[in-house]
Amino acid sequence: MNLFKRAWWRLTGAPGRTLMLVGLFFVICTLVLSGFLIQSAAARAADGAKKSVGAVATMQLDVNGLLASGKNDGRAPEGRQGGTIGTAGDLKRDLVDRICAASVVADCNYTADGAAFPTKTTRLHQPVPPPTGQDTTGTDLFKVDGVRKLDEVGAFRNGDSKLVAGKGIGPDTAKDEIVVEERVAKANKLKVGDKVKLKKGDLSNGMPTEEHEFTVIGVYRSGTPDTGQYVPAMMDPANQVYATIEGASLLGGRTTDGGGTLKSATFTLTDPDDLGALKAAAEKAGADLGIFPISVNDKQYRALVGPITRTADFATVTVWLVAVAGTVILALVVASGLRERRGELGILLSLGEKKPKLLGQHLVEIVACAVVAIGLAGAGSQFVSQAIGDQLLAGEVDSAREQAANENLRPDPSDPNGLARQGDDEAESQPIDSLDVSLGPADIAKVGATGLGIAALATLIPGARVLRLNPRDILTKGD
Template sequence: MNLFKRAWWRLTGTPGKTLMLIGLFFVICTLVLSGFLIQSAAARAAENAKKSVGAVATMQLDVNGLLASGKNNGSEGSGQNPGIIGSAGDLKRDLVDKICQSSVIADCNYTADGAAFPTKSTRLHQPVPAPAGQNTGGTDLFKVDGVRKLDEVSAFRNGDSKMIAGKGIGPDTKKNEIVVEERVAKENKLEVGDKVELKIGDLSPGVDTSEHEFTVIGIYKSSTADTGQYVPAMMDPANQLYTTIEGASLLGGRTTDGGGTLKSATFTLNDPDDLGRLKEDAEKAGADLQIFPISVNDKQYKTLVGPITKTASFATVTVWLVAVAGTIILALIVASNLRERRGELGILLSLGEKKPKLLGQHLVEVVACAVIAIGLAGVGSQFISEAIGNKLLAGEVDSADEEAENESLQPDYSDPSGMGKQGDGRPETDPIDSLDVQLGPADIAKVGTTGLGIAALATLIPGARVLRLNPRDILTKGD
């Protein structure tokens, strides 16, 4: 008799066991397919995050690298620390501008720091005088930051500071233009277009002590109010000035050759994997990466995909556990069925039926149940996996938020201004908190392969004993 007919009669003749087998397969296939869907959704989210955020690479002086290179010449005294670091330690803006032309860079920025002594025409904002007898000579200065784009400075991006008059610093700003805070502007009765004079904030021997003239092109307002207590002038947000790279280099006592001397440069990559290409382009532009190494900081990318990656890892473990457990459970069920059907097996063998066909009949029965279960799983798994995945992801996001809260304050080099801002230690990018589950033919094929593989193993392993049976033993001795 045809084994397919016997399999059909068996399945329709015992509907309870057939439905139980289909139900068990449905649970297994649904969990496996949900795991696959969560994995694929996480992979898509990670790829999209990689494209949208990329990674930020930082380039700045490595003093140890400079000393090891043998290019340092302290006698030149034109570096960031005159007399200690020579011109070989100057990261020039012109060089960085060449690197910024690399095709792997989505955006670039850089910063230079400096300080300036007040003059008779430009006074500091100090609402509370210093305590009597306290030496304030080293702190009674304006803090001067040179930037490429003022609107990329973290304080302006997050709204702590905003322009109230004029314009900010941009790539086309002239080297002698400056932006001042509202309180300094009121203290000195300054308006957009006025001239201010400042002295280089460095008292080292040989440094120019003459006054340098700047034009006020903008006035901004900081949200940090006066405390009512004495604060060193250089630490008071009101005394924060912004100018160009060349302006900050001049006031910082550094060379302005080559467009000015940078503190650091940042490059936002199109893809975190483009770091190698960026380094190649930097070397072609003339950069010595031993002295000015480039290191990538993919903090925002990791923040985005961290929880969803952990969720995908959990889904992978679940798939394997369900597959192994399902195979074992089904194998036990098939073995139990074979034990119950020993009389049927003995009669068929005595009638001359081939042993492989007996095993094939059981395989057809199990595979038929698996196919039905796979179809049902395909209908409901998208909704189930989305609910399960989002629940798991919510837990991972909460854990990530707690870890961020507990982090110590660290410079954030993902700040595209290169300022390395100090904040509350939390990244500016929120983690991905939802899954975009999409069921496709590839997912059905994967779960189908897995389900049929489980069916085959669960049938063949216990069914192998059928090949060792003979009719006499079955019918006379039972088990």
């Protein structure tokens, strides 16, 4: 007799058992398919975040790499005292500009640090004088930061500082133009367009006497107020001056050759996976990556996708647990059914039926139940997975935000005022808090393969053990 007919008669003749198998498969397939859908939605969200946020790669001097290279000849350009690093440790702006032109770079910025002594016509903002007898020669300076774009500086991007007059530093800003803080502007009665004179903040050749003239092109307001206590002038945010790379290099006593000397450069990549292409572009531009290594800071990307990645990981674990547990449970159910049908098996074998066909009949019965369950799971799993995914993701997002809030409440050791840590624009990135679950043919194919695999294992493992017996043993022996 045809095994498919026997399977059909068995399924219709025992509707209770058939419904139980369909229901069990429906639960298994629904949970497995929900896991697959959550994984797919998380992967799509992560890819979208990767493309929209990109990653920030940083390039700066590695002193150990320079010393290992043997290029630290100690020679310095004219006007600068020689040291142990030498000119080989200077990261030139012209080099970085060539790297910025690479196709994988969506945007770039760079900084240079420097300092400037006040002059008779340009005073520091120092509302509280230093304690009597304290030597402030090394701290009574303006802190000068050279930038490519002022609006890319963290304090301006997150709103802690903002321009109140004039314009900021840009790629086309002249080397003798600066932006000063509002309190310094008021103390010196400065307005946009005025000239100021500053001295180099470099004591390597003694106290500088040469004055350099700059034009004020902008005035900004810092979000950090005066504390009412003495703060070294160079550490007071009011004495922060922004200049071009060449201007900061000049005031910092470093070479201005090659467009100025940088402290570091950052490159925003269109895709975090483009780091290799960026390094290749840097080497082509002439950079020695042993001395100036490039590393990716994907903090913003990780902040965005952290909760959704953990949700996807949980879904993956769930899929495996459900698959294993489902296989075990179904194998026990099939084994129990085979024991109950020992008589039927023995009679069929006595009549000459082949053992593989008997096992095939049971496999057809289980697969038929699995196919029905997969169809039902496909109809309802999108709603189930959306609800489960949103619930899991909400918990992960709450945890991530709580952790970020705790981090921002910790005192910043670099802040002279002992204030809480000010999160930069990357740390303030809000994590992805929603899943876009959609069911596609690939998801149905995966859950179908999983369901049929479970059905095959659950049938073949116990079935092979029972059918090793001959008809006489099956009919005469007990369990």
